[in-house]
Amino acid sequence: MSASLVQQLIDGLAALMLLTSFALLAQHRMLSVLNWFAAQGFLLAATAAVVAYGTDNHELYISAMMALLLKGMLLPWLLWRVIRKLRVHREVEPLMNSTLTMIIALGVTLFSFHIIQPIEKISELMTRDSMAIATACVLLGMLMMITRKKAITQVIGFLAVENSLFFAAIGSTNGMPLIVEIGIAFDVLIAALIFGLFFFQIRTTFDSLEVDAMNVHLIHKDDDE
Amino acid sequence: MNLFLATLLSPLVGGLLLGMINNPRLAARINIATGVSTFTFSLLLAIQVLDTKSVDAIDGWFHLDAYNVFLVALTTFVGMTTTIFSGPYMRHELEGGRLDLPRLRLYHSMFQLFQFGMLLGFTTNNIGVLWVSLELATLATVLLVSLYRTPASIAAAWKYFILCGMGIALALFGTVLVFFTSSAVLGHGNEALNWTALYAHAAELDPAVMSIAFCFLMVGYGTKVGLAPMHAWLPDAHGEGPTPVSAVLSGLLLNLALYALVRCKMLVDGSTGTDMAGHIMMGFGLLSLAVAALSLHKQRDIKRMFSFSSIEHMGLMTFAFGIGTTLSSFAALLHMTVHSLVKSGIFFTVGHAAQAMGTQKMSEIRGLIRHHPGIGWGLLIGTAAIAGFPPFGVFTSEFLLFTAALESYPWTTVPLLLGLLVAMAGLFRFVQPMVYGEVAEQAVQVHVNMLPVYVHFALALALGLAIPGFLAGWYEQAAALIVSGAVSGGGA
Numbered sequence: 187m188s189a190s191l192v193q194q195l196i197d198g199l200a201a202l203m204l205l206t207s208f209a210l211l212a213q214h215r216m217l218s219v220l221n222w223f224a225a226q227g228f229l230l231a232a233t234a235a236v237v238a239y240g241t242d243n244h245e246l247y248i249s250a251m252m253a254l255l256l257k258g259m260l261l262p263w264l265l266w267r268v269i270r271k272l273r274v275h276r277e278v279e280p281l282m283n284s285t286l287t288m289i290i291a292l293g294v295t296l297f298s299f300h301i302i303q304p305i306e307k308i309s310e311l312m313t314r315d316s317m318a319i320a321t322a323c324v325l326l327g328m329l330m331m332i333t334r335k336k337a338i339t340q341v342i343g344f345l346a347v348e349n350s351l352f353f354a355a356i357g358s359t360n361g362m363p364l365i366v367e368i369g370i371a372f373d374v375l376i377a378a379l380i381f382g383l384f385f386f387q388i389r390t391t392f393d394s395l396e397v398d399a400m401n402v403h404l405i406h407k408d409d410d411e
Numbered sequence: 412m413n414l415f416l417a418t419l420l421s422p423l424v425g426g427l428l429l430g431m432i433n434n435p436r437l438a439a440r441i442n443i444a445t446g447v448s449t450f451t452f453s454l455l456l457a458i459q460v461l462d463t464k465s466v467d468a469i470d471g472w473f474h475l476d477a478y479n480v481f482l483v484a485l486t487t488f489v490g491m492t493t494t495i496f497s498g499p500y501m502r503h504e505l506e507g508g509r510l511d512l513p514r515l516r517l518y519h520s521m522f523q524l525f526q527f528g529m530l531l532g533f534t535t536n537n538i539g540v541l542w543v544s545l546e547l548a549t550l551a552t553v554l555l556v557s558l559y560r561t562p563a564s565i566a567a568a569w570k571y572f573i574l575c576g577m578g579i580a581l582a583l584f585g586t587v588l589v590f591f592t593s594s595a596v597l598g599h600g601n602e603a604l605n606w607t608a609l610y611a612h613a614a615e616l617d618p619a620v621m622s623i624a625f626c627f628l629m630v631g632y633g634t635k636v637g638l639a640p641m642h643a644w645l646p647d648a649h650g651e652g653p654t655p656v657s658a659v660l661s662g663l664l665l666n667l668a669l670y671a672l673v674r675c676k677m678l679v680d681g682s683t684g685t686d687m688a689g690h691i692m693m694g695f696g697l698l699s700l701a702v703a704a705l706s707l708h709k710q711r712d713i714k715r716m717f718s719f720s721s722i723e724h725m726g727l728m729t730f731a732f733g734i735g736t737t738l739s740s741f742a743a744l745l746h747m748t749v750h751s752l753v754k755s756g757i758f759f760t761v762g763h764a765a766q767a768m769g770t771q772k773m774s775e776i777r778g779l780i781r782h783h784p785g786i787g788w789g790l791l792i793g794t795a796a797i798a799g800f801p802p803f804g805v806f807t808s809e810f811l812l813f814t815a816a817l818e819s820y821p822w823t824t825v826p827l828l829l830g831l832l833v834a835m836a837g838l839f840r841f842v843q844p845m846v847y848g849e850v851a852e853q854a855v856q857v858h859v860n861m862l863p864v865y866v867h868f869a870l871a872l873a874l875g876l877a878i879p880g881f882l883a884g885w886y887e888q889a890a891a892l893i894v895s896g897a898v899s900g901g902g903a
Contacts, residue, residue, distance in 0.1 A: 243599075305620045309591070317591075324584055328577060340573060347580045354584060358591040363601045366539030370583070373546040377576065380553060384569060391562050400566035404647050 192240035193312045196357075199233045200316035203353055204295070207326040210346055211291055214279045216338070220265055223342050226349050227258030230356075237313055237356055245364045246356070252371050257349055261378055268382050269338060272389055279336050287333050291326055298322035309358065316357035323350035337388055337395045341381045348374050414459060415468045415475065418452040418483065419530050421445055422490075426523030433512055435505060438519045439498040445523055446487075446494035449530075453487040456480065461885060467536070467607075474536035474607055477888035478744075482670055483533050485748055489662045489755050490526045492863035496759045497522075497655040499860045503766055504653065509559055518558055518653065525551035525659065532667050538604045541671055542579070542586055545635065548664055549575050556652035567647035574644040578634025582671075585627030589678070592620040606674060613681025621682040628675045629691055635668035637722050638695045638729060639702035646710075649718035650771070654762025657714055661721040662755035666747055669725065673732050677893060680735070689735040696730025697823065699723065700830035707837030712771050713761050716841055717754070720797060723834050724750045730827075731812050732893070739815035740890035742808050745878070749804035749871045750797075756867035757793040760786055763859045768851055773841050778850035785861045787846045793864070794842045796871055798835040804874030 206226040213219045234250035237243070269275045281287065298321040306314045327350055330343035352370075355362045362370075385395065392399045425445030432438045457480045460466050465476040475483075501518065504510045510518070528548030532541050557568035590604055596615045597603035609616075634641040649657045672692070679688040703723035710716040724746065731743035763786050768776045780787030796803035809831065816823045873879075878886075 301623060305591075305617070305623065308617055308620070309595070321584075324580070328580075331573065331577060337569070344573065344576050344580075347577070351580060351583050351587065355587045355590070358587060359594050360599065362539055362587065362590060363599075363604060365601065366537070366543065366604065369540060369543035373543055373550065376550050377546075377572075380550060380572070384557075384565070384572070387557070387560065387565055388569065391560070391565050397569070400562070400569060403563040403566045404570065 189240065189312065192236060193315075195236050196233065196240070196313050197315055199229055199236065200319045200353075200357070202229055203233070203316075203323055203350075204319050207323045207346065207350070208288075208291060210342065211287060211326055211330050211333070212281075212284060214281050216269055216277050216279065217275055219339055219342055220262055220269070223265070223346065224258060224262035226346060227253065227256075227262065230349055230352055231258050233353065234356055234361065237360055240312060241360055243360055246361045248364060249356075249361050249367050252367065253352065256371055256375060257345075257352070260375075261345060264378060264382060265338070265342070268385055272385060272395070274338070274395065279334070279339060282333060282335070287329070291329060294325045294329060295322040298325060311358075311360060313357045313360060317354065320350055320354035320357045323353060326350075335396055335398060337385060337397055340397065341378075344381075345374070345378065414452055414456045415466070415473065415534070418449060418456050418487070419527070419534065421449045421452060422523045422526035422530065425449075426520050426527060429523055430516065430520035432519075433516060435502065435512065435515055438516065439501070442494045442519050442522065443491075443498065446491035449526065450484075450487040450491040453483050457484045461881070464888075468534075471605065471607065472536055473534045474605075475534060476892060477885055478892050479533045479670065481744070481885055481889055482666060482747075483530060485751055486526070486529050486533065486663050486666070489659065489751055490529075492866060493655050493658055493755065493759075494522070496658070496762075496860060496863045499858050500654060500762055500766070503857055514558055514560075517554065521551045521554050522655070522659075525555070525664075529663055529667055533670060536605050536607055537601060538586055538589065538606065538609070538674075541674075542583055545582075545632075545667060545671060546579055548667065549579065549635070552648075552652075552656065552660060552664060555656040556648045558653055558656070559651070561651070564651040567651035571644045571648040574641070575635055578631050578641060580631070581627045581634075582631025585624045585631055585675070588620055588624035588627065589616075592617040592624075606678075609678055610681060613678055614684075616678075616682040618683040621679050622687060625675060625679040625688050625691070629672065629688075629695070632668045632672040632675070633695055633729075636665055636672060636725050636729065637699075638726060639699040639722065642699065642702070642722050645722060646715045646718045649721070650712050650715040654714070654758055654765070657718070657762075658755040658758035661718065661758060662751040665721065665725050666751060669728060669732070669747070672729070673893060676732065686735065689733045692729050692733030693820070693823070694733075696726045696728070696733055697826055697830075699726025699729065700834075701826065704830045704834040704837065707834055708840070710841070711773060713765065713773050713776065713841075713845070714758070714771055716773065716837075717757055717761060720834065720838065721750075721754055723830070724754070724797075727809070727812065727827075730823075731815065734815055734819050735894060736815055736819055737887075737890045737894050738811060738818070740893045741886050742811035742815055744886050744889055745804065745874065746808035746812065749808055749874055752867045752871045753793060753796045753803070753805060756864045756871075757790070757797060759864045759867075760789040760793055760861075763857060763861075764790060764845070766857045767854055767859075769853050769855060773845060775851055775853070776845045778848045778854075779846045781848075782850040782854050783856075783859065785859060789861055789864050789868075790842060791846045792868055794838050796868060798838050799831060802872065802875045803868075804871045807875050807878075
């Protein structure tokens with residue numbers, strides 16, 4: 187494979203990454219959200235593998251393997267089991283004002299290109315074009331965390347942000363040093379397990395997975411009456 | 412570097428051991444023993460580092476200098492007294508039925524793992540590992556905040572988890588951006604994430620990238636410091652978790668986040684050569700002071716009230732580090748010490764007060780001095796100390812901060828003074844009726860252990876009266892380090 191072909195492949199994968207971020211934001215069926223999340227994990231692994239091939243960086247193959255196992259398979263599978271057990275896999279989450287969310291998402295994407303493009307130029311890596319998209323994906327994941335009302339989709343937003351950060355690391359620097367990658371992956375795994383425990387606690391305590399049902403217990407703590 | 416390893420590994424070993432022990436009395440004793448041994452090792456380590464200025468451990472993976480070894484000693488000290496406090500406190504909770512044995516085991520184990528995460532974060536030489544350990548400490552405390560499994564505590568832990576997860580993700584993005592520019596200078600490897608190597612090459616890092624990186628790091632780590640407007644998680648997490656956890660959250664975890672932020676600022680200053688980072692920190696600091704001082708007045712829950720006081724003081728420290736002179740950094744370090752000591756002491760007292768009165772609602776806590784003089788006076792003295800009354804150390808550090816502000820940015824003294832006055836009024840408005848007057852009807856006798864509280868306050872008092880020479884020298888070394896932005900001595 188020639189270098190320009192690798193570069194085109196990376197750009198194509200970056201575009202698909204952006205697509206999954208938008209899809210996660212717009213989907214309202216629980217299972218579809220999960221499927222898109224899994225697709226994002228596979229895309230990450232593919233990107234890491236292509237970059238590893240293009241730059242002949244062997245550490246990155248290990249990162250790609252970790253992404254495939256953790257983000258493409260293990261985490262979606264864990265989440266899938268949780269939503270089956272909680273019997274919410276058929277649930278449809280009403281999105282609040284989806285037109286407005288999409289317009290904000292477009293704005294966020296343009297903003298990312300605006301701040302990142304000037305600094306992209308100083309890089310000589312073949313992956314540098316994907317930096318702005320990675321930034322956009324990070325912010326879109328955060329937008330998903332803000333706009334979602336259910337605990338599970340909030341967590342998928344959180345994990346999508348982690349995915350985008352991994353993507354950003356590959357795009358801007360061809361991956362963080364392996365020891366840091368492993369540390370981050372370990373933290374994400376622990377976080378996901380704790381999230382899983384929380385779902386059941388939230389469900390038994392509040393009889394619902396709506397975040398608003400929880401916040402009621404905190405709001406009355408502020409202010410007089 | 413055996414002392415270093417002993418310091419770092421004792422909480423890890425203790426935490427793993429405590430995860431297997433069901434007997435509450437034995438577990439409490441092992442918890443204390445772990446705390447004491449960690450503190451002893453760290454003290455010996457600190458003496459060694461003070462002699463040699465800086466120490467690299469394990470092939471440069473860890474770096475100790477005046478700045479972080481002082482925080483290590485502070486962390487292990489407050490950690491130790493918290494283990495002593497938590498013995499009788501957690502036993503009371505267990506007897507009162509708020510906890511069961513498996514969750515007490517979880518508490519002990521997670522407490523020590525939290526300490527491990529803290530120490531790893533302070534001592535690591537790698538900016539990426541710092542992020543990982545801060546996340547580790549956060550995850551441990553999430554489980555601790557939700558320990559009681561009440562609806563409010565689960566909601567608080569969720570909020571803490573989501574908000575800090577989001578914040579810390581931004582910090583990771585900032586770290587990626589730092590690596591983006593540093594790997595171009597130092598090559599693609601661990602070297603490019605080492606503080607020592609980064610400081611040595613700070614001037615070669617791209618200023619534009621570092622500026623953007625700092626914005627992400629500021630908001631990210633700032634969320635964990637509890638700076639306004641990202642502070643929403645902090646009062647809930649402090650209010651709903653067990654009291655020993657509130658004490659270490661306020662006294663220690665916030666310090667680690669601020670430590671990370673200051674390290675980043677030193678790096679950005681070296682790269683950009685401007686005051687941009689300092690000015691941003693000053694802005695966040697003043698805003699936090701104002702928001703916390705005003706929010707204090709609206710509180711009804713005693714632990715929430717004191718957690719807003721923590722936001723106020725973290726704001727002051729951020730402001731002081733932002734000014735960036737030797738004097739202001741000295742003041743910030745001193746303030747960090749006395750705030751950790753006094754605030755954790757206050758939380759210990761508040762925990763006992765809440766147990767004695769059976770509630771955390773300030774309107775139902777009455778007549779503490781008459782009911783139990785130790786708790787009552789403890790709360791009153793602690794409040795006086797944290798509000799900045801002489802002769803306590805908080806007064807000294809705030810006075811130094813004022814002097815520094817007057818030298819560099821005279822106009823800031825007006826909002827500073829105003830914020831401090833409003834906050835002080837808020838504290839006393841609530842504390843006075845709680846300590847004086849008739850005892851509330853529902854009050855019960857509890858077994859208290861006020862020793863850690865008195866030790867903390869006595870130390871804060873001693874720091875206010877006269878800072879011992881070796882400690883002053885230590886602060887000076889650390890302050891000089893922060894201002895110059897260079898890591899002294901050893902290096903990569």
